[in-house]
Amino acid sequence: MQGGWSKDMVGLRISVRFALFLFVSSLIAPMKVSSLGVKDTQLVAEVRNKGWIAFSARTENGDWDLFLMRPDGSRLSNISNTPKLNEMGGRFSPNGEKILYRQMPMEKEFAHDQWGAQGQLVIAHSNGANPVSMGAPGGYPWASWGPDGKQIACLAKQGIQIYDLASKKLIRSMSRKGIYQQFFWSPDGKWFCGPANYSGERWTVVRLDAITGEVNPVSNFQNCTPDWFPDSSQLIFSNRPANQEIVDGGKMAASVGERPDAGWTQLWRADGAGKKRTLVYGEDGRHIYCGAISPDGNYVLFTRSPKDGVGLKNDGAPIGLMRLSDAPVIRGDSIALRRLISRSNEGPVLDLPAGWEPHWTSAQVEVPGGK
Amino acid sequence: MANNSPTRRIWVLIAIIWLGTFLSCEKRSTKQIDPELASSGSAEITAQLVEIPGEFPANDFYNYAYVFKYRVLEVHRGQLNGGEVFVAHYNPLKPRLAAGDEFSGKIGGNLERFRSGQIHRMALEEPLDTYWMGGIIDKYFSQHGVRYWAVWTNRVGK
Numbered sequence: 001m002q003g004g005w006s007k008d009m010v011g012l013r014i015s016v017r018f019a020l021f022l023f024v025s026s027l028i029a030p031m032k033v034s035s036l037g038v039k040d041t042q043l044v045a046e047v048r049n050k051g052w053i054a055f056s057a058r059t060e061n062g063d064w065d066l067f068l069m070r071p072d073g074s075r076l077s078n079i080s081n082t083p084k085l086n087e088m089g090g091r092f093s094p095n096g097e098k099i100l101y102r103q104m105p106m107e108k109e110f111a112h113d114q115w116g117a118q119g120q121l122v123i124a125h126s127n128g129a130n131p132v133s134m135g136a137p138g139g140y141p142w143a144s145w146g147p148d149g150k151q152i153a154c155l156a157k158q159g160i161q162i163y164d165l166a167s168k169k170l171i172r173s174m175s176r177k178g179i180y181q182q183f184f185w186s187p188d189g190k191w192f193c194g195p196a197n198y199s200g201e202r203w204t205v206v207r208l209d210a211i212t213g214e215v216n217p218v219s220n221f222q223n224c225t226p227d228w229f230p231d232s233s234q235l236i237f238s239n240r241p242a243n244q245e246i247v248d249g250g251k252m253a254a255s256v257g258e259r260p261d262a263g264w265t266q267l268w269r270a271d272g273a274g275k276k277r278t279l280v281y282g283e284d285g286r287h288i289y290c291g292a293i294s295p296d297g298n299y300v301l302f303t304r305s306p307k308d309g310v311g312l313k314n315d316g317a318p319i320g321l322m323r324l325s326d327a328p329v330i331r332g333d334s335i336a337l338r339r340l341i342s343r344s345n346e347g348p349v350l351d352l353p354a355g356w357e358p359h360w361t362s363a364q365v366e367v368p369g370g371k
Numbered sequence: 372m373a374n375n376s377p378t379r380r381i382w383v384l385i386a387i388i389w390l391g392t393f394l395s396c397e398k399r400s401t402k403q404i405d406p407e408l409a410s411s412g413s414a415e416i417t418a419q420l421v422e423i424p425g426e427f428p429a430n431d432f433y434n435y436a437y438v439f440k441y442r443v444l445e446v447h448r449g450q451l452n453g454g455e456v457f458v459a460h461y462n463p464l465k466p467r468l469a470a471g472d473e474f475s476g477k478i479g480g481n482l483e484r485f486r487s488g489q490i491h492r493m494a495l496e497e498p499l500d501t502y503w504m505g506g507i508i509d510k511y512f513s514q515h516g517v518r519y520w521a522v523w524t525n526r527v528g529k
Contacts (some may be wrong), residue, residue, distance in 0.1 A: 199512065
């Protein structure tokens, strides 16, 4: 016996302390584990019924097909089902009733950045039914919906060409002012955007006035995959900042066959004049591309590829979904990025199936079956 | 047989005709132009590559055109002034015969590698934007002058 305590008393003391420990732990641990879980669950519940997302993904057959899914990843459905053909670049019409995309034989390879000029343009119902091919392979390059869904604007070597869909007639042409790919018409019809050769720099995302032809830079140096916010006043785009700090001796870059000083591509937003640039999402070890804003302007989709080139050589890249109000989100260690951005969040970010070039509609699409 | 027999004279004549034909063909072949040069592009020049202003990026992920500055030595076709011209070549890391693809259209020639000071005979088109829709590396951006698109590029001399 020590200090007057019996064995039973010592045992009781230990048990009480242990019970206290368990009690306190039970308060802390589930908060840590379930807070992230709760946030993810909340986000899932928020977005589940907010329309549909179209994207290209590689099938078991090895070809690329067009898929639809609910924004939470449920109801996954292959809407093209073409074992001998590849489909990519699905974009819903403004009212969500139709979808346009490019299609080409499976044997041909997509160029991850020049896909819009490959294959044939196809327009179908938004659930993939009744696909109709338009033009020859390479025709209607980079076709982008007009604000009323009755016209498409195309980006050709000769310039921007606007067609009436019903008659297939060329309505208007204008200079493309250096824009060369990933070309999109703003929802309000007043602007075009795309990466351009601008002031001696390639990969400058620019905004082009659809009437006057005036062009202004939105973001210089190493930008691509721009897209519009629903109100046409802002753009989402990918940017790889120069001179990123190398904190691991280049190990992470070397592990995916890239130069140590190559840097990582991040997701940014800015207004149409190129002001108010802010980071949306960054993750060292991942290249973030294909930013696409939800129809209500509250969420953003993107792809997270470990290797540059959006993962096209493999099965695409995992698609992520986050709230814009949670931005900036920085995931992973991302030591160098966290030094630059003092305030950031961890998420939540929904990890959706791997794919490429996602696009979101709020329309209620009749999708038969689906997982 | 006597030296001045008719048969001998006939053989001498045949030999002279043959020799004349042979020498004439030799002359034509040294001046023979690659038919691709003559039939491609709207202009054709022989020019010296002034310099290579910067490193060529790798073609791992992206295609691009690279603008070079040339000193014009001779204008064979087209409306070009002498002096200096800017010529964009597609994916200059690749030999010309291997450079063309579905995005560039016709590209060719016997040039294997670009080196400063080389003399090239080129078939050209312009304006550049009508022939190439993609990234352009132009270190001479601030200098005025038409940017030509090189369709066919042969190296001249050693």
